[in-house]
Amino acid sequence: MPGTNLTREEAQQRAKLLTVDSYEIDLDLSGAQGGGEAESGGGTFRSVTTVRFDSAKNGVESFIDLVAPTVHEVILNGDPLDPDEVFKDSRIALPGILEGPNVLRVVADCAYTNTGEGLHRFVDPVDQQAYLYTQFEVPDARRVFASFEQPDLKATFQFTVKAPTGWTVISNSPTPEPKDDTWVFEPTPRISTYITALIVGPYHSVHSVYEKNGQSVPLGIYCRPSLAEFLDSDAIFEVTRQGFDWFQEKFDYAYPFKKYDQLFVPEFNAGAMENAGAVTIRDQYVFRSKVTDAAYEMRAETILHELAHMWFGDLVTMEWWNDLWLNESFATYTSIACQADAPGSRWPHSWTTFANSMKTWAYRQDQLPSTHPIMAEIRDLDDVLVNFDGITYAKGASVLKQLVAYVGRDEFFRGVQQYFKDHAYGNTRLSDLLGALEETSGRDLKTWSKQWLETAGINVLRPEIETDEHGVITSFAVRQEAPALPSGAKGEPTLRPHRIAIGLYELDEDSGRLVRDDRVELDVDGELTAVPQLAGKRRPAVILLNDDDLSYAKVRLDEKSLAFVTEHLGDFEASLPRALCWASAWDMTRDAELATRDYLSLVLSGIAKESDIGVVQSLQRQVKLAVELYADPAAREALLTRWTDATLAHLRAAAPGSDHQLAWARAFAATARTPEQLDLLDALLEGSQTVEGLAVDTELRWAFVERLAAVGRFDETEISGEYGRDKTAAGERHAATARAARPTEEAKAEAWASVVESDKLPNAVQEAVIAGFVQTDQRELLAPYTDKYFAAIKNVWESRSHEMAQQIVVGLYPSVQVSEETLRKTDEWLASAEPSPALRRLVSEARAGVERALRAQAADAAAASA
Numbered sequence: 001m002p003g004t005n006l007t008r009e010e011a012q013q014r015a016k017l018l019t020v021d022s023y024e025i026d027l028d029l030s031g032a033q034g035g036g037e038a039e040s041g042g043g044t045f046r047s048v049t050t051v052r053f054d055s056a057k058n059g060v061e062s063f064i065d066l067v068a069p070t071v072h073e074v075i076l077n078g079d080p081l082d083p084d085e086v087f088k089d090s091r092i093a094l095p096g097i098l099e100g101p102n103v104l105r106v107v108a109d110c111a112y113t114n115t116g117e118g119l120h121r122f123v124d125p126v127d128q129q130a131y132l133y134t135q136f137e138v139p140d141a142r143r144v145f146a147s148f149e150q151p152d153l154k155a156t157f158q159f160t161v162k163a164p165t166g167w168t169v170i171s172n173s174p175t176p177e178p179k180d181d182t183w184v185f186e187p188t189p190r191i192s193t194y195i196t197a198l199i200v201g202p203y204h205s206v207h208s209v210y211e212k213n214g215q216s217v218p219l220g221i222y223c224r225p226s227l228a229e230f231l232d233s234d235a236i237f238e239v240t241r242q243g244f245d246w247f248q249e250k251f252d253y254a255y256p257f258k259k260y261d262q263l264f265v266p267e268f269n270a271g272a273m274e275n276a277g278a279v280t281i282r283d284q285y286v287f288r289s290k291v292t293d294a295a296y297e298m299r300a301e302t303i304l305h306e307l308a309h310m311w312f313g314d315l316v317t318m319e320w321w322n323d324l325w326l327n328e329s330f331a332t333y334t335s336i337a338c339q340a341d342a343p344g345s346r347w348p349h350s351w352t353t354f355a356n357s358m359k360t361w362a363y364r365q366d367q368l369p370s371t372h373p374i375m376a377e378i379r380d381l382d383d384v385l386v387n388f389d390g391i392t393y394a395k396g397a398s399v400l401k402q403l404v405a406y407v408g409r410d411e412f413f414r415g416v417q418q419y420f421k422d423h424a425y426g427n428t429r430l431s432d433l434l435g436a437l438e439e440t441s442g443r444d445l446k447t448w449s450k451q452w453l454e455t456a457g458i459n460v461l462r463p464e465i466e467t468d469e470h471g472v473i474t475s476f477a478v479r480q481e482a483p484a485l486p487s488g489a490k491g492e493p494t495l496r497p498h499r500i501a502i503g504l505y506e507l508d509e510d511s512g513r514l515v516r517d518d519r520v521e522l523d524v525d526g527e528l529t530a531v532p533q534l535a536g537k538r539r540p541a542v543i544l545l546n547d548d549d550l551s552y553a554k555v556r557l558d559e560k561s562l563a564f565v566t567e568h569l570g571d572f573e574a575s576l577p578r579a580l581c582w583a584s585a586w587d588m589t590r591d592a593e594l595a596t597r598d599y600l601s602l603v604l605s606g607i608a609k610e611s612d613i614g615v616v617q618s619l620q621r622q623v624k625l626a627v628e629l630y631a632d633p634a635a636r637e638a639l640l641t642r643w644t645d646a647t648l649a650h651l652r653a654a655a656p657g658s659d660h661q662l663a664w665a666r667a668f669a670a671t672a673r674t675p676e677q678l679d680l681l682d683a684l685l686e687g688s689q690t691v692e693g694l695a696v697d698t699e700l701r702w703a704f705v706e707r708l709a710a711v712g713r714f715d716e717t718e719i720s721g722e723y724g725r726d727k728t729a730a731g732e733r734h735a736a737t738a739r740a741a742r743p744t745e746e747a748k749a750e751a752w753a754s755v756v757e758s759d760k761l762p763n764a765v766q767e768a769v770i771a772g773f774v775q776t777d778q779r780e781l782l783a784p785y786t787d788k789y790f791a792a793i794k795n796v797w798e799s800r801s802h803e804m805a806q807q808i809v810v811g812l813y814p815s816v817q818v819s820e821e822t823l824r825k826t827d828e829w830l831a832s833a834e835p836s837p838a839l840r841r842l843v844s845e846a847r848a849g850v851e852r853a854l855r856a857q858a859a860d861a862a863a864a865s866a
Helices: 008-017 036-040 225-230 233-251 293-309 321-341 350-365 381-385 391-407 409-423 430-441 446-453 559-571 575-590 596-609 613-630 633-653 659-671 675-686 698-710 716-725 729-741 745-757 763-773 776-782 785-799 802-811 820-832 837-865
Strands: 018-028 044-055 060-065 070-076 079-081 091-097 100-111 118-123 130-135 156-162 168-171 182-184 198-201 204-212 215-223 260-265 278-282 460-467 473-481 498-507 514-524 528-530 542-547
Touching (some): 008 018, 008 060, 044 060, 070 091, 100 118, 204 225, 215 225, 215 233, 233 260, 278 293, 293 321, 321 350, 321 430, 350 391, 381 837, 391 430, 391 446, 409 430, 430 446, 460 498, 514 528, 514 542, 542 559, 559 575, 559 596, 575 837, 596 837, 613 633, 613 659, 613 776, 613 837, 633 659, 633 837, 698 729, 698 763, 785 820, 802 837, 820 837
Parallel strands (some): 260 278
Antiparallel strands (some): 044 100, 070 079, 118 130, 130 198, 156 182, 168 198, 473 528, 498 514, 498 542
16 A cells, blocks of 8 residues: 655645644554464454644635554544545545534554565564564655645644553653553654654663763663573664764754654564654664674764754754655764764774775765755655665765855854754755754855755866976866766756865885875866966875865876886775775776776776775775676686685785685685685585685675575575574575575576565565575576566556565666667667656666666777777
8 A cells, every 4th residue: 555645735634724733643462373274364453533623714624644544433523524535545634624623533444564564564583573663754654644734734743552461662752651552652752754663572672871960861772582681782882872972062052752662573674763752773773693893883884873863854954855865865974974083983994984985985876867956845754755765865975064164163063953943843855954053164155055056066176287307386277177977867967165284195114004295185166267376386206185185076196106006006095085085996897988897907906905994895896896787708717706706815815804805705605616615615514624704604604605605606406504503584595695696497487476476575585585586697597587577567667656666667677688679679678668756766766777788888998898
């Protein structure tokens, strides 16, 4: 039941008419443990909603949102309405609302889901207990209770929940003592529907308190009992406390809710969700096996991101979803700034991680035909559902970092402080924040906003350098380019104002490291900006534009710097300039300016000196992608062999027990191909061979099993045997991936049928099957599924929930079939199928990946013949 698509115009009209006061929501979840139909995520629960709201006009009509199999009762201001007449699809018509106070009561049977939307129900195979949680962003509170489902109709929410004996119920308000298995929560402050939450089940919990200067905030961490032995609650509490300290100081506004719980929940579609005082987080962040420090850093960033939302998003909320970017970008920027600056943080290098991962995501998204301004035009719910993308999160955060450099850090946070004080528990637009920043900084941000936030595309910055015969710089300028937008994208190329730093790096003879000798910070505006500060200086070994990564732009090195970096990229003393150069090289590879074989050579020459484990793992993923999709097909196998040989050499050379050793073990397993390499994986599984210090634990075992299944070494016997060792939800997902990865027609047909021809799989298992189905070295086996894909996806899109449909549309697109034929079939489908705008966008984005790969393959082939 996907539900009716609410438009922005409808939301604006309803907001002008209605002011919502309160919700009282009574849910009977006592049958949630259940059996039968409920075991597979089906089944229903009783939902009773009482809403009190005011109308600005007398006798007008409106509607309230509800997605439910059955509506039993609708009573408006004491008058019963016929549910069969007023309830259509996902709306209950409200005829003749009275001016002033109104009371609406709706009684319905709502449905549990297994899609990660609404009230998700999961049964843990370890204890056979059910675990529930809600996920309401964007429009899914209406799956649990009748609601005016838009962010600017805030209200208080009072939940009453009947649950099975022995279960715990957690919501936005402090958890009460239950009476007769019924939990009655106190009303929340005024918040939006999408950040209300219920988490219900026999969860394990650990509790603490954040105390400072007389403030006392109860803290809780929850997970399933089967994960309790792996829950490192002390580390999670430590990051949380650092966030409380840093945010409260920077925002000058006390934490606005009565408690703060973090709940690690199963089968979660996103990383986490900022429900007020009850943050839900994917429980893969409870690490069952050894992971590298990059995983802990990513988890910490997620924890801090959601904590930042308690102020920016929950206390002060966007009026409509076109400001979703500001909500997410602010949380991303401040979470990484907190990691970089908070006293005692383990990750002072977090801006390196941001440059290396988040910004490459933004650059990739910004070069798709669906590129859009940061402040996107969100016409309806379908628009926003596909807009949780690299522009909304990563480009927006990059531009906020640029804004901080432009107005000044202290001025930025003073503006934010005033913004929170002025708009607490209310709704805002972008102009409200920019107005506050203009007051504190004295900068006119209207032009800045128009150029940065209301235009699409990415700029390129190149140095133009002249020197005399002695190597002294005689002139230096920064040229800014605005490349044409991708075909199909809306808008015009735009030159923007950039606040950047220019770093001058020299090789230190004593240490052998590239160190920064000098730095200039300036505003770059227009096509050419002179930098007279550098005239008269001796030209260094490397000149790096956008040093410190202050702005958002693709950066190119001049010829001499590029030649030096090619030999010495791993020698930068600091991690951030290394990451910027790595990112530039990857960007050039994607843009077909650097051949894949040359990118591989560059990585192999410098990765051994790369100390940042997050950068190492990114390089490993990028090389694999480049060789498998961007390399000349005639050279692909040779390049894969070269890469895999290198991964094994690095695995054997890495320090025993180190993060680098684990990363190289995973990289080796991902492309192991020769009989000898596959024998080694098998032997490491059996324990007949070992690598000193390498713990072949549960997750690493599955990485080996999945590869051995994909190459035909392992079949059902071995996969079932491994699942027998790990009969958990994670083990079930890994087994599903391994089965779908097998290189047989029967395995592919079975996987395809389970995902496309049936809708029974839960979201997490469906995702796992798709991951196994698509194997880059099984192109011929997968070729027949291109036509099947285009025959199926429109029906999938129209019949499945958004999350389930998007998994299929994106995950099963024939991206490994890099050919003109794939482009032709995609174009024919786009021309004839009449897809919805959201579906058209997803397919067009996938098509752009094949088009880019074709260009890169041609460049790689040309490099071979040059």
